[in-house]
Amino acid sequence: MARGLAREAARQPGGRPFAEARVVEGRDVRAIPVGEPVTGPEGMGFVDGIQRFAVEGHFGVTPVVRAQVAAAALERHGGALRCAARSVEEFLTVPRDRLTTDQWEALTDVGLPIQESDPGPRPHPLLDRWAAVQVIEQRRDRCEADAAARFLAARPDAWLVVDGGVTGLAAVRGADRAIGVVKSHETQFLEATDLEAALTLPAGSRSSAFVRRGAGGVEATSWYLRLWPWSEEDLLHGLARVERLTARGALDSADDVSRWLLAERSPVADRDPRWERLLYPMHHVEMYMRAEAGGWH
């Protein structure tokens, strides 16, 4: 299977490389075997989103980017996934401050919503594009949060697995039933022996839980979970970070939730290079949305 990480390893991590956390399960981080995999509760949901964009043209050197973001929550019954909630948004994004009034009006005539991107100090083709992507990713996060919120509202008893962290869902009702599965380890919360214990977890074990603080001071209880054995070449192979909004019971359920996630190792999402930490249902959500979106002109 493709070692996606081997290629990425040389890339400089974006965002924040380090952040604070406090261990809440014992004093030091250690490996905790979670037991046999157990299939999660019937009706469990899975949310993921997609994004795509294209530079549609330029005003002078200022790019106009058209984007589509979409998210869906699929629920699983009897092993089959079907759509329970969807959210789609299509828009243009430009650095508004760089456009003349005429140009802006021409753009509004297109009829798509317009999201403003950061103009930066002065035009730069690569930075302008990067700024657009920032906007698109934000909108996609919103889309995913929206699909998640709709699912949690419509299915008051169901658990929901989301792609990435859960602190963004703090305001959503029922977000205590959300399980975040983080595949990228761009931010490291632990250090020294704690870090070593976390990154060398044997397969089927989780780390002791710790609490991290997200945007707006929202707290999440988090732990690492080793889905597939790691290798000397890659400490992160098969490693996911799981989190739930810090609330009563979040910590107590860490083993159960971990066992559910372990059960998701099969089927393998083998069409994705990050199969060793991408859960198949999440891969399915993405497939579903790409099929659903169809060709884009």
Added chain:
Amino acid sequence: MALTRDSVPVIGRVVATETLPASPHQFHFWTPTATPIGIGAIVRVDGEDRTVFGVVLDARAYSDLVTPLHEVIGAEGDPGAAAPPTRRAEIRLWTAAVLRQEPEEPLQPVPLARVRLATPADVTLALRMDAYAQSEPRSAIPVGLYAAGGTRAPVWLDPDFLLGPESAHLNINGVSGLATKTSAVLFLLSAVFQHFPRGKGRIAAVCFNVKGPDLGFLDRPAALTPQDLEMYAALDVAPEPFDRVRFYAPYKADGVNLNTLRTHPALAGSVEPLVWGLREVLDYSEVLLNRDDIDAKADAFLDFLADRVVGKPFIDEWGGRHAVESFGDLERLFRAIFDGLEAAGGRDMWRTHHVATIRKVRNRLMNISTRCKGLVTDDADGNDLPFGAFEDRTVYVVDVAGVDQLGQDLVFTRVVSKLREHLERRDLGVEHVVAFVDELNKYAPADGPETYVRKMLLDLSERGRYLGLVLFGAQQFRSQVHRRVVGNAGTTVYGRMDMDELATPGYQILSPATKIKLATLPKGELMVRHPHFTQPVFVRFPRPASLQGRQGVEQFPPVPDVAFDDAVVRQLAALDRRVPAARVKDLIADRREDDVRRALLATRRARPHDVLAFFAARLGPAVRRQTIGDPAPGADVAPLRTVEDPYAP
């Protein structure tokens, strides 16, 4: 044509990609994993401005798994591991061949639209049966029921294409005992008799029984299941045995017991003897003389016999007067020739014919009378099929199962040739005849030397349709039958097939899935190709309503051969039950068997009012046995074995 089908549920959708495009002749569609669709199902696709009918030829299922290895990893090497929480995305992808498009022009690729199961009305359209099955009056012959996904629809053949003149002949193929070949032909024959439009003329069938009791009980009812009866009703065919059947069989070598398994007393008298004299045989002597060693010289001599000798007064060089009517007479002529030549100092030519040629011809002809003793008679007249008085919707069963190959060849050739002649002259009594030949591979083999029978079958398959003479042939392996004989069959039917046979080049056009289906077809299911159908179609048919041979001999066990005098009594009793046995036995005691046979045959033929009196008169006054020195034909004729005589016993 009503094209809205909103009430019929959608079961799939056409998909097309660059590598799997939809074309004017083929398309692909997907369905959920639970679907009533199967190989052979007929579907319809409703595009915006065209409707397409197709038949499913092949199917695939696959998931998003890239390599099986990943499945192993996912299950951690344990095939018994608990089922994973999520089922992989998977697809049922079906390939269908286009049967028909509406409108037909301009011909375009199949639209990427919804797919529905065909309704019965759709099946009629899809197979282009509307042109004949919905005409007024209807001109269509039901062959079976199409059944798929809850739809059942009769499938009809076009009589103009089954029985001529447009195309003709039917060939059926499949393994022994499972393919239901004989049964299918019998069912179809019932359907033909019941549905062949009266306006197209009278029709009869001549069925050669070549295997045991196969066709021996066509006039007797079979036990049918409720399912069979339901199918009969759906196909609008009355579940009744043939009501007009005439059975013919040659005698056994004893000349009185019939060579058939239909001998049970309850059926006594229902089998007519098939007996031919010298004239009948001589006209078809080509059958026996069709090997390489028979040359123009032998032909010339045969012509001489036929034109100048048989049935005419003939005086030989030595003063002998001959009136050759029978094999016995002919043998006397041969003796006279050989003796005369010998007396003349061993001359080797007689009337431009070399003595070797004469011997060869004599050997062959006499061979017939020994090998087919029960079929050929020493008498001048025989007892034959009622050429000239054939009756409408009547089956003539000619039982040659107990006759050796030479005799079978002779029977086929003569019967078919006579049918031809009479049809050509339009004086057979019917306008159409179906000739059913089972085990076609034996009579028209793909390889082996050219035989007269094969030439005749070939000619029949090529020209028969213009005359109204149609061949229904059956065999286990189509590949073993002469290509043009099967190739000329407008309608081809397949029952359960042998995999090895399916691997031969003749089946390349079939999809692998169709081949698998053919190799596993249950009894009573067939695949039919017919000129109107763009693709082969699978149908079911009911058991024949007439008793099958095997059950027939259980219900009516054949009786053992009876002694000569008893056999004579029985045959006379069959003509008139009042004939007293003792009187008959007295009459024939001490008579030469040949004379008795001759009298018996004459009585049968004449069907006189007073059977016994007629028989006694024919027998003539009692003469002491063995006072006349005439040898019975063959009895004292030493068979002259020439080298390489393929017919020598």
